Structure formats: C-alpha cells, structure tokens
Amino acid sequence: MTAVDSILTTVVDATTEIRAELATYRDKVDTENPTGDTQVAADQWIDDLLFERFRELDAVGSFVSEERPDAIDVGDGYSVAIDPLDGSSNLEPNSTTGTILGIYDAPLPASGRELVASAYVLYGSYTTMTVARDDTVERLVIQGGEVVDTDPVSMPSDPGICGVAGQTSDWDDALRTYVDELRETYKLRYSGAMVADVEQLLTYGGLLAYPPAPSQPDGILRLQFESNPIAHIVEAAGGRSSDGHGSVLDCDPKELHQCVPTYFGTPALVDELETRL
The missing domain is CATH 3.30.540.10 (Fructose-1,6-Bisphosphatase, subunit A, domain 1)
Structure with a gap:
C-alpha cells in the first residue's frame, strides 16, 4: 500500500x-x-x-x-x-x-x-x-x-445543471445575465453542500459558481480545504475551474484560511464565464 x-x-x-x-x-x-x-x-x-x-x-x-x-x-x-x-x-x-x-x-x-x-x-x-x-x-x-x-468519472459535455451560491442581489451583473441565459437550457441546482452540487456537476455537466459578495469579497470557499481539492478533481475529470481569471490551482496561496471566488464546470461554460467577468 x-x-x-x-x-x-x-x-x-x-x-x-x-x-x-x-x-x-x-x-x-x-x-x-x-x-x-x-x-x-x-x-x-x-x-x-x-x-x-x-x-x-x-x-x-x-x-x-x-x-x-x-x-x-x-x-x-x-x-x-x-x-x-x-x-x-x-x-x-x-x-x-x-x-x-x-x-x-x-x-x-x-x-x-x-x-x-x-x-x-x-x-x-x-x-x-x-x-x-x-x-x-x-x-x-x-x-x-x-x-x-x-x-x-469524466465531465459530461451536454447541458446539465447550473448552481450559484448566495443571494441574487449580491451577484455581479455579468454573472446574473449569464445565469439568466443558462436557465433557458440548464436545470437549477444548489443544495447548500458543495460536495452534493459537485457530484451533480460530474454526473450531468454544467456550471457551479461560488462568487464574491459585498459581505464576502473573496468568496465563501477556502482555497486549501475546498477550492483546491475540488478543482483538482474537476480538472482531472476533464472540466475546468476558475477564480474568474484562470485555474483555481494556480491561485497564489497567501494564508491558511484564505478564501477565493470559485467556479467549476464544463470547459466551454467556464471559458465563457471568464470572458463575461
């Protein structure tokens, strides 16, 4: 072993x-x-x-x-x-x-x-x-x-689920517009447990977003304990992760309990999200 x-x-x-x-x-x-x-x-x-x-x-x-x-x-x-x-x-x-x-x-x-x-x-x-x-x-x-x-496990490419953490009023206008467009094709999913939402993502494909908010400008997910491990899994399965600019795995680790805005999904959807943001 x-x-x-x-x-x-x-x-x-x-x-x-x-x-x-x-x-x-x-x-x-x-x-x-x-x-x-x-x-x-x-x-x-x-x-x-x-x-x-x-x-x-x-x-x-x-x-x-x-x-x-x-x-x-x-x-x-x-x-x-x-x-x-x-x-x-x-x-x-x-x-x-x-x-x-x-x-x-x-x-x-x-x-x-x-x-x-x-x-x-x-x-x-x-x-x-x-x-x-x-x-x-x-x-x-x-x-x-x-x-x-x-x-x-591999990331499906077909339209699947879309989930966004937080209150709609806290979302960036560009994110809100993009999610409104996805709602026409994608099923909305958000459970309050990231692991459950990621399991849906890896089963059906789609996009998950854990964006910043006025009260949490760095997002809600901790880089070391949540964002990095899940990004590692999503990318190994053929998906993409992003902090809004590039892969979560390339984020500069500054302190142990650091939070970062985090997005997971099929590559095309995350690419488009980065363009919008």
Missing part, C-alpha cells in the same frame, strides 16, 4: 462511524471556526476523529483543518487538509453532507499544483468517495467501511 493509499483508506474506514453518528452530533454549538462560521457538534467531532487516525500514519506529516486555526505537525510526510463536514448546515434539515480531503506534497498553505490526490466523501442515499490522482477520477461506493464498487 502506498502512502497516498493509506490516507485514502483511513477515510474509507472512518465513513461508517461518521455516518452512524451524524444524527448524534447534529446540533449547533456556541463556537465558530477560524473564518467565523458557526459550528455544529459534528464539525468538531469528525475533525477530532480524523485527526486521531491521521496522526498515526507515517504518510502524514501535517494535519490542517477548516476547524483549526493552525497546522499541526505530526511527523514526516504529506500535508493533509480537510473540511470535516462540508454542508454542516444541512444536518438540521437532514440533507446531504460530506467530507473534503486534499493531500499536498508541500507545507500549507500551498498551491493546488502541489496536490498529489484529492477526494470528497458524500453521505447521500448511500456513501461514495470520489478520488482524483494521477490525472484520473474514480467514484468509490462504500458499504460497511469497504469499497464495494468503482466507476470512472
């Missing part, structure tokens, strides 16, 4: 326990993460669970989480960055959530080009983990902490 395999297998092993305990840890707690989001108990519990498991691996040298202010050195190896529970606000209405993982061959913060593998787990009708490594993407079906099926 390679070092990367050991990290991915650790996440697969943890999925059964995580899924079984989500209801137990669904309530909000009186704390915030480093970027000011109100936490739910599951954010902290999953973060602690994965930290304890990763720190035992020789493959992991540094553990970094959306829920912790700083990186934690645990040995010599890869830097592992996680969003323990993407879409944690979806727990209360019992909607889809997930976990995002980036494995970097560099100290964090780092460029997305330093990713050697990335993955997201989806706790949906059943549990899957979508993994990008070596320029390929696979979707693993997980039951009882074991992989029971795998499928290759």
Whole structure:
C-alpha cells in the first residue's frame, strides 16, 4: 500500500462511524471556526476523529483543518487538509453532507499544483468517495467501511445543471445575465453542500459558481480545504475551474484560511464565464 493509499483508506474506514453518528452530533454549538462560521457538534467531532487516525500514519506529516486555526505537525510526510463536514448546515434539515480531503506534497498553505490526490466523501442515499490522482477520477461506493464498487468519472459535455451560491442581489451583473441565459437550457441546482452540487456537476455537466459578495469579497470557499481539492478533481475529470481569471490551482496561496471566488464546470461554460467577468 502506498502512502497516498493509506490516507485514502483511513477515510474509507472512518465513513461508517461518521455516518452512524451524524444524527448524534447534529446540533449547533456556541463556537465558530477560524473564518467565523458557526459550528455544529459534528464539525468538531469528525475533525477530532480524523485527526486521531491521521496522526498515526507515517504518510502524514501535517494535519490542517477548516476547524483549526493552525497546522499541526505530526511527523514526516504529506500535508493533509480537510473540511470535516462540508454542508454542516444541512444536518438540521437532514440533507446531504460530506467530507473534503486534499493531500499536498508541500507545507500549507500551498498551491493546488502541489496536490498529489484529492477526494470528497458524500453521505447521500448511500456513501461514495470520489478520488482524483494521477490525472484520473474514480467514484468509490462504500458499504460497511469497504469499497464495494468503482466507476470512472469524466465531465459530461451536454447541458446539465447550473448552481450559484448566495443571494441574487449580491451577484455581479455579468454573472446574473449569464445565469439568466443558462436557465433557458440548464436545470437549477444548489443544495447548500458543495460536495452534493459537485457530484451533480460530474454526473450531468454544467456550471457551479461560488462568487464574491459585498459581505464576502473573496468568496465563501477556502482555497486549501475546498477550492483546491475540488478543482483538482474537476480538472482531472476533464472540466475546468476558475477564480474568474484562470485555474483555481494556480491561485497564489497567501494564508491558511484564505478564501477565493470559485467556479467549476464544463470547459466551454467556464471559458465563457471568464470572458463575461
């Protein structure tokens, strides 16, 4: 088993326990993460669970989480960055959530080009983990902490879904006009959990936008924990990512909890979006 395999297998092993305990840890707690989001108990519990498991691996040298202010050195190896529970606000209405993982061959913060593998787990009708490594993407079906099926993943080119985060009134005029045009052909999708929307994107094609807003001029997604790993997956599947100007993977990493405007989709749609913006 390679070092990367050991990290991915650790996440697969943890999925059964995580899924079984989500209801137990669904309530909000009186704390915030480093970027000011109100936490739910599951954010902290999953973060602690994965930290304890990763720190035992020789493959992991540094553990970094959306829920912790700083990186934690645990040995010599890869830097592992996680969003323990993407879409944690979806727990209360019992909607889809997930976990995002980036494995970097560099100290964090780092460029997305330093990713050697990335993955997201989806706790949906059943549990899957979508993994990008070596320029390929696979979707693993997980039951009882074991992989029971795998499928290759590639970005469809046909018209599919369109989803945009935030309030319409906060969108740039050019983005609003473009989305209005896409609505004539594309189905609108936005769930509140990026992993669920990305899964729809990789299944049906289309465009997802997480733009800046007056209250969040740098966007809502964290570069190290969300934008980079998902961009790595989308691009390996044949899609495109963008910060509005170029690939998210080329964004300059300035600090650990940095946010960036982020767009994912089929290449033609993202190309056109950049032209409009």
